Amino acid sequence: MSSRSELQQQQEIIGSLQPAIHSPQNWNYEVAGPLYRAYMHPPHDVGGQYDVPVHYEEKEEEEWELNTYVTCEVLGWKGVWTAEERRRRADNDLGHTLYFGIPYYGRWIWSAAKMLVDKKHISLAELLAKIAEVKSRYETKQITRNPSDGH
Amino acid sequence: MSHTHTHGDGGADHSHRAAPMVEEITDFEVLEIAVRELAIEHGLFTAEEHRRFTEWAESIEPAAGSRLVAKAWTDPAFKARVMEDAVKACKEIGIDWAEPTGFGTPSDYMHLVVLEDTPTLHHVIVCTLCSCYPRPLLGMSPEWYRTTNYRRRLVRWPRQVLAEFGLILPPEVEVRVEDSNQKCRFMVLPVRPAGTENWTEEQLAEIVTRDCMIGVALPRPGRTADVHPVHKARRPVHSSPQHGEAAQ
Amino acid sequence: MKQNKSLETPQMAIDKSARFKVGDRVRVKDMPYLFYTRSQMYTRGVVGTIAACTYQDLIPEEEAFNLDGQVEQYYIVRFRQKDLWPEYPFDNDTLQTESPERWLELVSDESGPEQERKGSE
Numbered sequence: 436m437s438s439r440s441e442l443q444q445q446q447e448i449i450g451s452l453q454p455a456i457h458s459p460q461n462w463n464y465e466v467a468g469p470l471y472r473a474y475m476h477p478p479h480d481v482g483g484q485y486d487v488p489v490h491y492e493e494k495e496e497e498e499w500e501l502n503t504y505v506t507c508e509v510l511g512w513k514g515v516w517t518a519e520e521r522r523r524r525a526d527n528d529l530g531h532t533l534y535f536g537i538p539y540y541g542r543w544i545w546s547a548a549k550m551l552v553d554k555k556h557i558s559l560a561e562l563l564a565k566i567a568e569v570k571s572r573y574e575t576k577q578i579t580r581n582p583s584d585g586h
Numbered sequence: 587m588s589h590t591h592t593h594g595d596g597g598a599d600h601s602h603r604a605a606p607m608v609e610e611i612t613d614f615e616v617l618e619i620a621v622r623e624l625a626i627e628h629g630l631f632t633a634e635e636h637r638r639f640t641e642w643a644e645s646i647e648p649a650a651g652s653r654l655v656a657k658a659w660t661d662p663a664f665k666a667r668v669m670e671d672a673v674k675a676c677k678e679i680g681i682d683w684a685e686p687t688g689f690g691t692p693s694d695y696m697h698l699v700v701l702e703d704t705p706t707l708h709h710v711i712v713c714t715l716c717s718c719y720p721r722p723l724l725g726m727s728p729e730w731y732r733t734t735n736y737r738r739r740l741v742r743w744p745r746q747v748l749a750e751f752g753l754i755l756p757p758e759v760e761v762r763v764e765d766s767n768q769k770c771r772f773m774v775l776p777v778r779p780a781g782t783e784n785w786t787e788e789q790l791a792e793i794v795t796r797d798c799m800i801g802v803a804l805p806r807p808g809r810t811a812d813v814h815p816v817h818k819a820r821r822p823v824h825s826s827p828q829h830g831e832a833a834q
Numbered sequence: 835m836k837q838n839k840s841l842e843t844p845q846m847a848i849d850k851s852a853r854f855k856v857g858d859r860v861r862v863k864d865m866p867y868l869f870y871t872r873s874q875m876y877t878r879g880v881v882g883t884i885a886a887c888t889y890q891d892l893i894p895e896e897e898a899f900n901l902d903g904q905v906e907q908y909y910i911v912r913f914r915q916k917d918l919w920p921e922y923p924f925d926n927d928t929l930q931t932e933s934p935e936r937w938l939e940l941v942s943d944e945s946g947p948e949q950e951r952k953g954s955e
Binding site: 501512548 | 611612614615616617618619620621622623624625628630631635636639640643644687691692693712714715716717726728729730732733734735736737738739741742746750751765814815816817818819820821822823824
Binding site for chain 2: 919930
């Protein structure tokens with residue numbers, strides 16, 4: 436359970452995450468053609484956009500990343516979804532902010548979770564309960580070492 | 587962390603205690619576990635199926651592509667078969683694009699096209715929309731290949747990006763970028779370099795690294811590894827050799 | 835369990851003949867898009883050459899939404915980099931990418947488009 440101060444800090448971060456073009460009032464009454472296209476542009480279509488040289492690096496794969504890749508492919512294997520649906524969800528539906536912000540395989544697992552809920556394979560309530568339960572596995576391991584118990 | 591507290595304030599907020607020490611787990615790790623367990627609980631797939639596909643994922647490696655290139659260099663009839671039907675030709679080097687499902691992987695399909703370089707034509711591959719990659723032949727894609735940075739820049743400034751990889755080509759050479767945005771998967775068949783006359787297939791395969799088959803490097807005698815900085819994992823995959831890194 | 839449609843036998847997959855052939859000059863149409871497409875912005879309105887006919891399959895705009903529609907021909911289209919980017923300095927360089935048929939229209943010559951079968955678009 437997050438403390439109140441942690442939640443307030445979280446609120447500040449949520450509030451500072453904005454669309455790239457900030458205005459004092461959101462939900463403009465009109466949007467000119469080029470801006471409409473920019474908003475509606477599929478986030479994944481980045482070819483030809485400007486960017487700077489960076490050091491290209493390899494990345495050692497995390498266990499959760501391999502598991503994510505396999506889960507997504509096996510869901511495809513079993514006909515629950517197709518890779519094309521995954522790309523639509525993970526590279527477009529989630530929106531520009533998440534697309535550019537969260538890890539590569541974070542988008543994969545996010546889209547798998549959203550798909551399962553959208554297609555009614557699981558309910559959102561069930562997913563949230565499971566997330567809480569998984570988290571608690573890691574917390575309860577340490578519960579006997581809570582400092583206030585005077586260990 | 588703040589330790590200010592007031593006793594007798596109802597006790598609902600326990601922030602005056604240090605948070606219980608937890609084994610560090612990230613939110614995406616939690617989400618991954620949650621999704622996988624729910625999927626299995628709901629019968630969408632079995633743990634055995636997950637394990638089987640994991641086994642395939644850990645078996646794929648760029649050495650397969652290297653074998654294909656080395657064989658194509660030494661056997662013109664094989665090369666002709668590669669250019670005619672690449673998926674079929676892969677079977678001759680032990681790669682079956684239908685695996686492990688029997689009808690191909692959901693992401694990689696079964697439409698392989700091998701791009702043959704010549705002294706005046708150099709191919710380099712990108713997927714601007716995501717990170718489509720010929721996994722059965724090259725293993726998992728390198729991190730840089732997936733980045734928006736590579737995908738933005740390679741199509742428009744290919745020579746600049748190649749120069750950053752250390753590859754500079756004269757203007758007379760046609761640099762052809764292949765943007766693999768649909769279901770075809772591509773691999774570069776580089777020009778066999780000078781100084782490799784009478785080499786065995788094994789010797790040739792050693793200098794055909796993953797970067798050569800993406801098109802960001804040229805094979806040459808003595809060059810047997812793709813060298814890039816490696817970002818280490820917090821909780822890496824334990825059980826098998828790392829895929830996605832240069833295996834040369 | 836639904837398989838990838840393009841893995842069906844050739845007899846099942848081909849229910850339309852290809853409109854274009856290798857060597858045809860085609861322009862990428864700037865059609866409306868919403869939610870999802872795999873036809874890149876940077877090719878819109880540009881004229882290229884059919885380099886290969888690849889396979890027949892559903893279009894991404896439908897497959898991504900689990901719609902089992904008609905398959906159509908896909909092509910690899912080759913462009914001159916100088917035609918794609920205003921500042922591109924090298925004459926010889928090219929770029930290839932894949933497109934389903936509906937995004938392409940035949941161009942009769944370099945001076946402008948000639949839309950064949952316009953009424954059926």
